[in-house]
Amino acid sequence: MSQTSNAQTLFLQRQKRSKILIQAARILLLLAFLFLWQISADWGWIDSFIFSSPRKIMQTFYEMCCDQSLFTHIGVTLLETLVSFFFVVVLGLLAAVFLWSFPRVSKVLEPYLVVLNSLPKSALAPLLIVWLGANMKTIIVAGLSVAIFGSILNLYTGFLEVDPEKLKLIYTLGGARREALFRVVLPSSLPLILSVMKVNIGLCLVGVIIGEFIGARQGLGYLIIYGSQVFKLDWVLLSIVLLCLIAMLLYSTLRLIERRCLRRRSL
Amino acid sequence: MHPLLELKDVCFSYHTPQGETVALSHISFSVAQGEFLAIVGPSGCGKSTILNLICGLLSPEKGEILFHGEASGGRTANIGYMLQKDHLLEWRTIWQNVILGLQIQRLLAPDRLQLVREMLKTYGLEKFRDAYPSQLSGGMRQRAALIRTLALQPDLLLLDEPFSALDYQTRLNVGDDIGKIIRRESKTAVLVTHDISEAVSMADKVLILTRRPATVKSLIPIQLGLTEPSPLAARNAAEFKMYFNLIWKELNDHVSDVERPDAVPAAAKTQ
Numbered sequence: 001m002s003q004t005s006n007a008q009t010l011f012l013q014r015q016k017r018s019k020i021l022i023q024a025a026r027i028l029l030l031l032a033f034l035f036l037w038q039i040s041a042d043w044g045w046i047d048s049f050i051f052s053s054p055r056k057i058m059q060t061f062y063e064m065c066c067d068q069s070l071f072t073h074i075g076v077t078l079l080e081t082l083v084s085f086f087f088v089v090v091l092g093l094l095a096a097v098f099l100w101s102f103p104r105v106s107k108v109l110e111p112y113l114v115v116l117n118s119l120p121k122s123a124l125a126p127l128l129i130v131w132l133g134a135n136m137k138t139i140i141v142a143g144l145s146v147a148i149f150g151s152i153l154n155l156y157t158g159f160l161e162v163d164p165e166k167l168k169l170i171y172t173l174g175g176a177r178r179e180a181l182f183r184v185v186l187p188s189s190l191p192l193i194l195s196v197m198k199v200n201i202g203l204c205l206v207g208v209i210i211g212e213f214i215g216a217r218q219g220l221g222y223l224i225i226y227g228s229q230v231f232k233l234d235w236v237l238l239s240i241v242l243l244c245l246i247a248m249l250l251y252s253t254l255r256l257i258e259r260r261c262l263r264r265r266s267l
Numbered sequence: 268m269h270p271l272l273e274l275k276d277v278c279f280s281y282h283t284p285q286g287e288t289v290a291l292s293h294i295s296f297s298v299a300q301g302e303f304l305a306i307v308g309p310s311g312c313g314k315s316t317i318l319n320l321i322c323g324l325l326s327p328e329k330g331e332i333l334f335h336g337e338a339s340g341g342r343t344a345n346i347g348y349m350l351q352k353d354h355l356l357e358w359r360t361i362w363q364n365v366i367l368g369l370q371i372q373r374l375l376a377p378d379r380l381q382l383v384r385e386m387l388k389t390y391g392l393e394k395f396r397d398a399y400p401s402q403l404s405g406g407m408r409q410r411a412a413l414i415r416t417l418a419l420q421p422d423l424l425l426l427d428e429p430f431s432a433l434d435y436q437t438r439l440n441v442g443d444d445i446g447k448i449i450r451r452e453s454k455t456a457v458l459v460t461h462d463i464s465e466a467v468s469m470a471d472k473v474l475i476l477t478r479r480p481a482t483v484k485s486l487i488p489i490q491l492g493l494t495e496p497s498p499l500a501a502r503n504a505a506e507f508k509m510y511f512n513l514i515w516k517e518l519n520d521h522v523s524d525v526e527r528p529d530a531v532p533a534a535a536k537t538q
């Protein structure tokens with residue numbers, strides 16, 4: 001194995017170089033964008049009062065770090081997102097298992113789930129505020145509402161696609177539907193479960209921000225709305241940048257978990 | 268003394284919105300303790316249906332299925348069913364796969380596990396205990412599937428074309444292995460196959476079915492007069508070709524006007 005041919009070494013080198021090039025191009029693109037933004041603001045091509053500038057955003061970041069207010073906003077948004085994500089995972093799995101266990105019931109409920117899933121969830125947010133009040137609970141429910149129906153449908157259809165012969169195997173070994181669920185359906189759906197979760201953490205964040213837009217005193221969504229109302233556009237843009245980072249962080253955390261869990265399987 | 272398994276006048280149809288498919292009509296046969304029965308028939312004639320009925324996944328529309336003379340129903344009788352593919356669960360190690368049945372039936376007693384360990388050793392899978400199914404060859408996977416079935420110590424073993432997913436070479440070897448294993452454990456077995464040579468080389472008697480709806484065409488007892496029976500040795504027995512041709516003729520009776528009779532010996536020679 002240690003004997004790699006020249007052509008192979010060359011190929012690997014070329015591969016590596018191209019990887020580095022791509023990474024460098026990505027970073028350069030970002031820097032160029034930031035530089036252009038800063039220059040345009042400095043030279044008055046754009047109004048920095050409306051469009052802000054990287055430097056102003058950094059300053060705002062620094063100031064808000066000093067007075068600690070930023071941490072509360074980030075913390076609140078993160079907490080709400082994670083709590084609603086937790087409920088999406090638990091309720092989504094329970095509901096999908098329930099539907100799988102009772103095929104008749106699931107036939108009855110299917111059209112309702114489809115409608116609820118295709119409904120634009122932002123339409124629900126004002127209603128939730130009225131029903132539950134302007135508090136954290138409402139915002140968590142808003143995050144939940146965006147992700148839950150899609151999760152249930154995806155998980156349930158995934159459960160149905162499990163190889164019927166594998167289920168037959170369980171029955172021939174003397175197992176009932178319960179064993180089929182725990183020995184075959186859930187373990188074989190693990191990749192699906194993880195990928196559904198990976199998509200849904202982003203959706204939870206969307207829901208939380210929608211909720212914060214209309215019924216919050218804290219959080220990045222609140223900061224965006226408040227900032228735009230008082231023309232503190234530095235706040236708005238800073239919040240958006242932070243949201244980008246949070247979304248990336250959450251997604252890559254879940255991707256890491258996914259890789260961990262699936263490594264054993266793809267031997 | 269009642270035979271271990273007896274089918275009496277069993278009829279079965281599948282019902283779908285598109286219509287009714289009559290699969291079996293008036294099937295009767297019996298299998299004695301320690302006997303090896305092979306079932307051959309045209310594809311789609313209802314062979315798998317018979318096995319599903321025996322093990323209780325389906326229940327007959329008419330007729331009865333008796334175990335030791337009693338209609339206990341397949342779910343209570345101790346039956347091992349080996350499906351066409353091995354269906355090892357990819358996320359479990361070989362060990363976790365072979366004890367799956369014991370786990371499901373909550374029979375993880377030390378003596379049972381010891382038995383499984385011995386079978387792994389005897390059938391050359393000991394080293395692969397902690398490997399995943401994807402690391403095993405087709406033949407090894409099939410043997411693991413057999414151990415999974417035998418771990419429950421079934422009184423009756425049902426095999427549904429268990430070798431059809433393997434290539435010819437492996438198929439001969441694994442067939443030989445598994446045939447010997449079944450003999451050694453002196454199991455009663457029902458094997459479904461579309462391979463006449465396989466049926467003749469492994470079975471004590473061969474049940475021939477007609478096209479769908481399946482009825483029993485004939486039952487041929489196999490006597491090869493071998494001192495030490497093994498499926499591979501059986502293929503070289505003098506009577507092997509005679510039985511092969513007999514079954515071939517029985518199977519092709521109704522299509523004799525389509526197929527020329529002189530094609531029979533030629534096909535037999537290639538086996």
Ligand SMILES: Nc1ncnc2c1ncn2[C@@H]1O[C@H](COP(=O)(O)OP(=O)(O)OP(=O)(O)O)[C@@H](O)[C@H]1O
Binds near residue numbers: 282288290311
């Ligand atoms: N679930 C089902 N619903 C409707 N028809 C079915 C079903 N399962 C099998 N059949 C039909 O019943 C007939 C017998 O099926 P079966 O699987 O028992 O045949 P087989 O002899 O095992 O065939 P093969 O040689 O292909 O394995 C086939 O014609 C098939 O189309």
Ligand SMILES: [Mg+2]
Binds near residue numbers: 314
């Ligand atoms: Mg079949």
